[in-house]
Every structure is written in structure tokens, then in C-alpha cells.
Amino acid sequence: QGKLTESGGDSVQAGGSLRLSCVASGLPDSGLSDGGYCMVWFRQPPGKEREGVAAIYVGGSTTYYGDSVKGRFTISQDNAKNTVYLQMNNLKPEDTAMYYCAAGGVRCTSTYWSTEAFYSDWGQGTQVTVSS
Numbered sequence: 399q400g401k402l403t404e405s406g407g408d409s410v411q412a413g414g415s416l417r418l419s420c421v422a423s424g425l426p427d428s429g430l431s432d433g434g435y436c437m438v439w440f441r442q443p444p445g446k447e448r449e450g451v452a453a454i455y456v457g458g459s460t461t462y463y464g465d466s467v468k469g470r471f472t473i474s475q476d477n478a479k480n481t482v483y484l485q486m487n488n489l490k491p492e493d494t495a496m497y498y499c500a501a502g503g504v505r506c507t508s509t510y511w512s513t514e515a516f517y518s519d520w521g522q523g524t525q526v527t528v529s530s
């Protein structure tokens with residue numbers, strides 16, 4: 399079982415920016431031929447279901463975004479630091495949520511990247527609050 403640690407959550411005003419970090423350690427071998435795995439940011443707003451925000455295939459460069467964050471959020475990776483980032487710009491009150499990092503030994507695909515069942519390792523979450 400791997401360990402994922404998120405950080406960077408904060409309270410900001412609408413229009414502001416934050417960068418979330420997810421540091422991965424001890425992730426098991428994915429079993430994929432290139433050793434890669436899919437890492438995803440999910441979020442859960444108060445009183446709502448968890449939703450996929452963005453995904454990146456670690457081992458390649460494929461990225462996916464939820465419709466509500468396209469053009470505002472950017473997911474990236476630093477393999478040397480075993481870290482995945484989520485740069486969030488032009489934040490809106492509706493971005494308020496607990497943000498979770500997850501990893502799975504699967505290739506990210508456009509159809510399934512936001513399917514929670516594919517991800518076996520999860521972080522504890524970091525809170526983002528955006529005020530109007």
C-alpha cells in the first residue's frame with residue numbers, strides 16, 4: 399500500500415490561485431509495461447458527491463480534466479520529487495471542496511479516468527475554500 403500526502407489547501411478569495419501538491423511514496427508496482435500509473439485529483443464539495451478534477455498518467459504525459467475546471471486548472475508532475483501538482487487559477491466559490499489525490503496502476507483513459515474504483519491509494523485530503 400502506497401502513501402499519498404496532499405498539501406497546499408487554503409482559504410482564498412474568488413479569482414485567486416492555489417497550487418496543491420501530492421507526494422507519493424511506496425506505491426506498488428503497477429504491473430504495466432512502462433511502469434506507469436494514473437494519478438488523479440478528486441474533490442468533494444460540502445454535501446455533494448466526490449468528482450474527478452484532473453488526471454495525469456505518470457510514465458507519460460496524458461492529462462484529463464473535468465469540464466468545470468478546463469482552462470483554469472493544470473495538472474503536472476515532477477517525477478524526481480514523486481509529486482503531482484494541481485495549479486488552480488481563477489478560483490470560484492464552487493471550487494470549495496476537500497481535494498484528494500489518488501493513484502492506481504492503470505492507464506488513464508478519457509472514459510474511465512474519474513472512476514474511483516480504479517484507484518487503490520488515496521490521500522487524506524486538503525481543504526480548499528473560496529470566498530466570494
